[in-house]
Amino acid sequence: MTYGNVIFVGFMGTGKTTVGSALAKDLGIPHRDLDEAIAEREGCSIPELFATKGEQYFRDAESAMLRELLQEKPQVLTTGGGAVLRPENVRLMLSEGTVIALSAAEEELIRRLAGDTGRPLIAGDMAQRVRRLLDERKGAYDFAPIQIDTTGKDVSDIVAEIRGRM
Numbered sequence: 001m002t003y004g005n006v007i008f009v010g011f012m013g014t015g016k017t018t019v020g021s022a023l024a025k026d027l028g029i030p031h032r033d034l035d036e037a038i039a040e041r042e043g044c045s046i047p048e049l050f051a052t053k054g055e056q057y058f059r060d061a062e063s064a065m066l067r068e069l070l071q072e073k074p075q076v077l078t079t080g081g082g083a084v085l086r087p088e089n090v091r092l093m094l095s096e097g098t099v100i101a102l103s104a105a106e107e108e109l110i111r112r113l114a115g116d117t118g119r120p121l122i123a124g125d126m127a128q129r130v131r132r133l134l135d136e137r138k139g140a141y142d143f144a145p146i147q148i149d150t151t152g153k154d155v156s157d158i159v160a161e162i163r164g165r166m
């Protein structure tokens, strides 16, 4: 079987990077991560980028990098939780690959994200920010044809579940 772009979307902490990397290994294709590519290009971490240039700048860089990286198929591309906020990004993902949305129960997300320092949007009162953002983003990942709830599951089981649905 040949693969094009396999694109992961979902809220922070749903396991996109971990599962995407494991799936790429399983399929024998490269894994690219959108945030990692942005940080590399900008020469600083994502929190530094938010702090020095602001969210708007990050969102523009994210959209541009998404367009650029989607040219490199076959690959598994993992995206940041906010990459779906622009409708043109959603259209691009749907036209350029197979989109998989990961989700997890709110309390599990809060457990997984506890102690995280790499995500500026949930810095401070993490649990409250996660709850508010989850609410704001309700439905934002529903466009993906493959929906996987990762709550309480092992990475290898999630990969097997995805392979069964691709």
Ligand code: S3P
Binding pocket: 010, 011, 012, 013, 016, 035, 046, 079, 080, 081, 082, 083, 118, 119, 120, 121
């Ligand atoms: C963001 C999610 C992060 C990162 C940035 C913004 C968001 O990626 O892109 O901090 O808006 O949800 P992860 O989903 O990989 O944490």
